[in-house]
Amino acid sequence: MQSLLLAPEFGANDRGIILFGFEIYYYAICIVSGMVIAAALSALLMKRRNMSPDLIFTLFVFCIPSAILGARLFSCLTDPALGIRRFFEFRSGGLSVTGGVIAGVTAGVAVCAVKRVSFFRAADCVVVTIPIAQAIGRLGNYFNEEVFGHAVTDPALQWEPFAVYIHAGNSAGAPAGWYYAFCFYEMFINLIGFALLYTYAWHRKKKPNGVLMCLYFVWYGTVRAIMEPFRYEGYILNGGGVMWSELFALLMIGFGIIAIQVLMILNFKREGSFTGSRTGDPCGITRFAAADKDEQPYFSKINMFGAAYPPKPAKKDEKGGPEEKK
Secondary structure (H helix, E strand, O other), X not given: OOOOOOEOOEEEOOOEEEEOOEEEEHHHHHHHHHHHHHHHHHHHHHHHOOEOOOHHHHHHHHHHHHHHHHHHHHHHHHOOOOXXXXXXXXXXXXXXXXHHHHHHHHHHXXXXXXXXXXXXXXXXXXXXXXXXXXXXXXXXXXXXXXXOEOEOOOHHHOOOOOEEEEOOOOOOOOOOEEEEOHHHHHHHHHHHHHHHHHXXXXXXXXXXXXXXXXXHHHHHHHHHHHHHHHXXXXXXXXXXXXXXXXXXXXHHHHHHHHHHHHHHHHHHHHHOOOOOOOOOOOEOOOOXXXXXXXXXXXXXXXXXXXXXXXXXXXOEOOOXXXXXXX
């Protein structure tokens, strides 16, 4: 792509756009866009699942920075090409999804504890939107010419999105040529995972909470466990002779499966059923979860239990009376 600079302060090039002389990478635009879209979809799902959508903004403020720092720290600790000394060189690239998930979930636990909201209930609304953020983030990898597989030598297969052309001087040190476009593969798979998980979350009512979050770990862990060994060797995190991304992907799968079983067993002990309840309320989301103690729920067609709440009071004008409808 040729430079399209209109002026020294504004324009665009192969790597990003230029505003007031500062270059904003396409990669960063994709990452931030994915976060914002995921947060909006999480807020909508929270409203659907009888929670205050305002909770997502608190989680967003604390979890997103934690996820970014965790993603960077994980990369620096496991990638010999980086090292901890280059931790603050964010513009040089190097963010691990695995590290971001671990740090983001840890921050989410802390926020929910302070807010006195069930972590599992909130996580079911937030974690299922992570795949769409990851999918958009993988598009950023395409612009950065990173996250690809082995070389594609057959000319008949050298076309996007099946393969991607990588120029010399890339971050993996690969020679120029066509490579399997793992960034696209994972993007498409993540979109499928998001559609499945979000649809399931939109309709699921029964206890126990936390199952949706665990299903994400099983899904994404499986995707990474299958794809990781086939990446170009320059993108395999193998610090200390350990393939860290593969190891953590397998741990994700194991954690997700075991956690689902534990949640169902605990639910059986409390409710007499692995899902739902034989003795009481079969739903884990009947009680409204407020963002603060003064918040009250009102009728909403989106909310699964919205019909049980009163209509939202009409806004008052400056004189204290109801506003006239125009």
